Amino acid sequence: MAELKVNIGKLSLKNPVTTASGTFGYGTEYADFIDIERLGGIFVKGTTIEPREGNAYPRMAETPSGMLNAVGLQNKGADYFVQSIYPDIKDLDTNIIVNVSGSSVDTYVACAEKIASLKHIPAIELNISCPNIKKGGMAFGVTASGAAEVVRAVRKVYPNVLIVKLSPNVTDITEIAKAVEGEGADSVSLINTLLGMAVDVKKRKPVLSTITGGLSGPCVKPIALRMVWQTYKAVKIPIIGLGGISNWQDAVEFLLAGATAIQVGTYNFIDPTVSLKIIDGIDKYCDEFGFKTVSELTGTLEV
Numbered sequence: 001m002a003e004l005k006v007n008i009g010k011l012s013l014k015n016p017v018t019t020a021s022g023t024f025g026y027g028t029e030y031a032d033f034i035d036i037e038r039l040g041g042i043f044v045k046g047t048t049i050e051p052r053e054g055n056a057y058p059r060m061a062e063t064p065s066g067m068l069n070a071v072g073l074q075n076k077g078a079d080y081f082v083q084s085i086y087p088d089i090k091d092l093d094t095n096i097i098v099n100v101s102g103s104s105v106d107t108y109v110a111c112a113e114k115i116a117s118l119k120h121i122p123a124i125e126l127n128i129s130c131p132n133i134k135k136g137g138m139a140f141g142v143t144a145s146g147a148a149e150v151v152r153a154v155r156k157v158y159p160n161v162l163i164v165k166l167s168p169n170v171t172d173i174t175e176i177a178k179a180v181e182g183e184g185a186d187s188v189s190l191i192n193t194l195l196g197m198a199v200d201v202k203k204r205k206p207v208l209s210t211i212t213g214g215l216s217g218p219c220v221k222p223i224a225l226r227m228v229w230q231t232y233k234a235v236k237i238p239i240i241g242l243g244g245i246s247n248w249q250d251a252v253e254f255l256l257a258g259a260t261a262i263q264v265g266t267y268n269f270i271d272p273t274v275s276l277k278i279i280d281g282i283d284k285y286c287d288e289f290g291f292k293t294v295s296e297l298t299g300t301l302e303v
């Protein structure tokens, strides 16, 4: 058995496999299917300071090898998280990481500050890349200056591990990654969804109420992998890779391209046990290829 432990800054993960925000609820919803404490971490649903109803239906569409969503960060707000969700998940033997979103610098800061007061939340993932909200969200993640501004403000109030989730809807993701590293981010996670669209030919209308939505699933994997590899060469902070991962081979590809840990997203909807299969597969791969620790894999792609 290989040593599967990895570190994201000061955050220690028992293995590199975690679940992606918005695709695994608060983790407890999956507890009937799998032992969620075997995971390296759970990135919980996007949380905003104020409650949000999300976008109008329809807000999901199937695509070849993927899906489009326009949920729009539906959640009951940070106070509800603190009072009603946190007590149920705080003692889980895995890392619970809150995905923090906002519509202005002030709302990101307010939400991060509230989460900072929770002893059992060791990290936040700052979502500056949501394509499905009208204000804020992706707007911050598509320019280096916007990304830097929000990370600078949150860094001042958030002392724990700060992971920044990057948008793939940019020309050069390395510019954004370097900007947030410069403002003190401990890690970057990538990618969020790609902006896409679907059309109903009978109605001659867009399928989604929001017209455009975020594309995810196996179809985005090559793009995510390319961006992880480019970012690995550009920054020193650890990278959490995601986008279309559906089996252990995909996960190993991300590690070789430069990720220290990975997240499983859309594939949880197809197979709720997939993350545990990925942990076992990575372990076997390390044994077969003579890696004593999984962290030795990171960035060892031969090019």
Ligand SMILES: Cc1cc2nc3c(=O)[nH]c(=O)nc-3n(C[C@H](O)[C@H](O)[C@H](O)COP(=O)(O)O)c2cc1C
Binding pocket: 020, 021, 022, 023, 045, 046, 047, 069, 071, 073, 099, 127, 130, 165, 191, 192, 193, 215, 216, 217, 218, 220, 242, 243, 244, 245, 263, 264, 265, 266, 267
């Ligand atoms: C239904 C749905 C909801 C999502 N909600 C969030 C969210 O609240 N915050 C966030 O940062 N990403 C959210 N995402 C993006 C995923 O976390 C992930 O970045 C993206 O889907 C790519 O990974 P995947 O192809 O493995 O799903 C959501 C994705 C889906 C499909």
